[in-house]
Amino acid sequence: MEKDGSTDVAVYVVWSSQVGRERNVGEAAEVIPDRRALHYWDGDQVVGKAFQPILGTPDAAWDVWMLFGRDVRWEGDSPPRPAWWEHQLRGMPDELLLDSERFAKRAREIEACTQVPDPAEPRSARLVVEWRH
16 A cells, blocks of 8 residues: 555455454554555454355454455445455465455556546545454
């Protein structure tokens, strides 16, 4: 994110307690201080549980990084399938293990391939980053 200051990127960081203790989201947000990042606390793991069947994680999805095209919206009960995702979890495919360079490359590819919306609409690619503790 530091290398790409594009305002066409929206970053959503969803925090939850995965190790049996809650963290101060204000302090945790300092880990990802990007001005485009919006931080949310999900104490009941609603988001992680919603993505679990889509990503095939053994438990509620956490420590996953997901990319979505700018036209993707979460509508209804089930979240959309990400265009690309990576993880930092045991027991998940090694080929999807987080690689920051590959992830950034995929983000640029998705941004370049996504149709630009009507100028009257707010412009932002939908990049979802979930980093859960």
